[in-house]
Amino acid sequence: MTTFLEATRRWVNEWNAIPTDAVNILMNHDIDSNGDSYEITEERETVYGYPVGWGTMWTFGESLDSDWAMENKEILEKCGVVAYYTESLGVVIGIDGGGYDFYDQHWIPLYKARGLQWHSGE
Numbered sequence: 001m002t003t004f005l006e007a008t009r010r011w012v013n014e015w016n017a018i019p020t021d022a023v024n025i026l027m028n029h030d031i032d033s034n035g036d037s038y039e040i041t042e043e044r045e046t047v048y049g050y051p052v053g054w055g056t057m058w059t060f061g062e063s064l065d066s067d068w069a070m071e072n073k074e075i076l077e078k079c080g081v082v083a084y085y086t087e088s089l090g091v092v093i094g095i096d097g098g099g100y101d102f103y104d105q106h107w108i109p110l111y112k113a114r115g116l117q118w119h120s121g122e
Helices: 004-012 020-029 064-070 073-078 102-114
Strands: 017-018 056-059 081-085 090-094
Touching: 004 020, 004 102, 017 020, 020 081, 020 090, 056 102, 064 081, 064 102, 073 102
Parallel strands: none
Antiparallel strands: 017 056, 056 090, 081 090
């Protein structure tokens, strides 16, 4: 039996981790872009400018997840996920927080909202 947590960990392990500082540079100086770098989710004020959770942001391992994210910004926001688009990386997600369990607060709700069925039990 695969739990929501195990299935979500499997999904998250497919993502690509990118240092937040690198995303910041790409967003502000994307040499492959014609200015096509922007925040997908609702623009908001942050203390640091970009999500600071773990000093890491992620790109999805599958383009279907990226396409879904582009079409579901309200769900990302509800799950506490901040998303950006940059031509070089595509969709980049992050969490503007830290010091708590990201799986409980963000990744499992996102897995459920995404409608993935990799689990067989609770």
